Amino acid sequence: MVKVIYVEQDGARHDIDVPEGWTVMQGAQRNGLDGIEAECGGSCCCATCHVYVAEDMLGLIPPPGEMEDGMLDNVVAERRPNSRLSCQITLTAALDGLVVHLPEAQS
Numbered sequence: 001m002v003k004v005i006y007v008e009q010d011g012a013r014h015d016i017d018v019p020e021g022w023t024v025m026q027g028a029q030r031n032g033l034d035g036i037e038a039e040c041g042g043s044c045c046c047a048t049c050h051v052y053v054a055e056d057m058l059g060l061i062p063p064p065g066e067m068e069d070g071m072l073d074n075v076v077a078e079r080r081p082n083s084r085l086s087c088q089i090t091l092t093a094a095l096d097g098l099v100v101h102l103p104e105a106q107s
């Protein structure tokens, strides 16, 4: 299991153990966490699974691919240097303790 810490806008923190190989989006959705809509189900074509990755952990995640980078232009909340689509972050043991902040809106 890989621990992912999802932090809501109001600071509420959810520590969730997610199986390795799942995405950050799946970890939220399958544990009933609101704040990640993921309308396309993880196909990288809706931009409603936007998260801000803790800046000190960004280097642990491969940079966004061309498709993700393009879709990040469509997020509703402000796009920042640490913006990522959570369906494109696959969890590995190296990401244990990953902190992601949820944006104020997804759609």
Ligand code: FES
Pocket: 025, 037, 038, 039, 040, 041, 042, 043, 044, 045, 046, 047, 048, 049, 071, 085, 086, 087, 088
């Ligand atoms: S779930 Fe649609 S882009 Fe991530």
